[in-house]
Amino acid sequence: MAQAHVVVIGGGIAGLTAAAVVGGGVGEPARARVTLLEASERLGGKLWGGEVGGVRVDLGAESVLARRPEAVELARAVGLAEQLEPPTTAKAAIWTRGALRPLPAGQVMGVPGDLAALAESGVLSPEGLERARQEVVGEAVADDIAVGRYVADRLGREVVDRLVEPLLGGVYAGRADEISLRAAVPALLQVARGGGSLLAGVHELATRPQVVGTPVFQGLRGGLGTLPVAVAAACAEAGVDLRTRTEVTGLRRTPDGWRVTTGDGEVLHADAVVLAVPAPAAARLLRADAPAAAAELDTVEYAGMALVTLAFRRADLARVPAGSGFLVPSVDGRRIKASTFSSNKWGWLERSAPDTFVLRTSLGRLREEEPLELADEELVARSLADLGEAIGLTARPHDSAVTRWRAGLPQYPVGHLDRVARIRAAADRVGALALCGAAYDGVGIPACIASGRAAAAGLDRVLTPLAGANVTERTMGA
Incomplete structure (x- = not known):
C-alpha cells in the first residue's frame, strides 16, 4: 500500500x-x-511582503498577537527565531473630536477599566465620560451577546462609538453592534457571565501580572x-x-x-x-x-478593505509624526479608518531605510466597501487629505502601493x-x-x-x- x-x-x-x-x-x-x-x-x-520606494514592507498583516504562542512558535520552528522583534513603540492614538488623543491605558479591546486614564485621554466628551462613570450593572450574560450592545448598555453609546468600534474595526473591519462577544472577546465574556461591574472586570484583566509589561505584539525583521x-x-x-x-x-x-x-x-x-x-x-x-x-x-459574511502604503523622504517631512499611529472612529465620518506609522513602529524598518518614512492607511469596512472600487490615485489622495488634517502632513510620497483585500475578513x-x-x-x-x-x-x-x-x-x-x-x-x- x-x-x-x-x-x-x-x-x-x-x-x-x-x-x-x-x-x-x-x-x-x-x-x-x-x-x-x-x-x-x-x-x-494575507501575509505578503513587497517593496515600496525601494523599501521592503508588509503589504498585508504586519504583526502577530504575542500573547498567543502559536505564531511565535511557528516562526521559531522554521528558523526565524532571531528575526522576531517587538514594536519599537506602541503609543497609539484615537483621531476623534477634532484631535489626536492617546489611546487610554487599562482598556481591553476598547472597553475601559481605568476611568482616570479614560478622562485624561480626552477621547470621550464630558457627557460620554459622565455616562461611563454612571455604569449600569446589569444581569449576567447567559450565553452570547453583541459586543456593542453589551458595552453600550453598561457604559454608554460613546464608549462603543469612539473606543470599541475603532479597535474591533481594526481587527474585523466590522460593526461592534453585530460582533459576538463570545467569539471575538472571550475574556470579556467571562466578565459578562459573572455579572457585576464591567469596569472592575476589565481593570482586573488589564492588570494581571502576565499581561503587564509583556509585549502585546511581535513582528519579524524583514516583515511578516x-x-x-x-x-x-x-x-x-x-x-x-x-x-x-x-x-x-x-x-x-x-x-x-x-x-x-x-x-x-x-x-x-x-x-x-x-x-x-x-x-x-x-x-x-x-x-x-x-x-x-x-x-x-x-x-x-465578509468585509473588504484597501491598504495604502506610502513612502516619504524624511527630508521632505516638516516633522516626523510621533507614536505608532492612530485609529479613527467611523462615527467621525473620516475617509480612513486607521493609520500606522510603520517606520516608527518597527525598528528594523527604520534601520534598513533611515532616509525613508513609511506609513500606511486603511479604508473600507463591512458594507461600506466603495473604496475598493476607486482608483489607486484616489485612495492615495483620500489618505493624504485625512493625514493632512490629523497630523499636519503636507509632504507628497515618492512612492505608494495599494493592496485590496476583497472579501478579506470574515465576520463573527x-x-x-x-x-x-x-x-x-x-x-x-x-x-x-x-x-x-x-x-x-x-x-x-x-x-x-x-x-x-x-x-x-x-x-x-x-x-x-x-x-x-x-x-x-x-x-x-x-
Missing part, C-alpha cells in the same frame, strides 16, 4: 501550517504525503511576509508538493477517500482533504457531499461559534475532511495557525490506521 496522501486546498498561513504538520515540515514526523493546491500565484494569503515563505521552504524540504496557480474546481467523496479536480483537468486522489479556503469557496466545493456544511458556510456575529460547530459536525459526518482558516476559530494569525494545527490533528484518526497498514505491508514484504 502506498503512503497515505493528503491534499490541502488553500495556501494561506492556515493551509501552510496544516501541510507542514502533516508533511513533516516543522520538526515533526511526516504523517502522510502532502499536496498543497493554491489558486493564486503565491502562498501566504517572510513567515509563509519560510514555512513553504520547510514544507518543500520535507517533500510537500506545493502548487500555486492551481484552482480546485471539483471535490467529491469516494469510497476510499476524495477525488480532487483542478482547473486544468488534473484529477488527484486523496485519502483525506484539508479545506483551508474562504467560506464561499469551501461551500462551493462541499455542496454535493456536505450540503448542510455548505449551507452554513454560505451564511458567513452573535452565534458564530455555534455555526462553526454545525459546520464541523456536518464535515465530520462526511469523514476524512478537516476545515481551517480565518472563518472558524479567529481571524488573527495565531488563531489561523492554531486552526491549521487542529485540522492536521483531526486527520490522525484517518491517517493512523493507514500508516499501520503500511507498516504491516512492509513487514510482510520483508
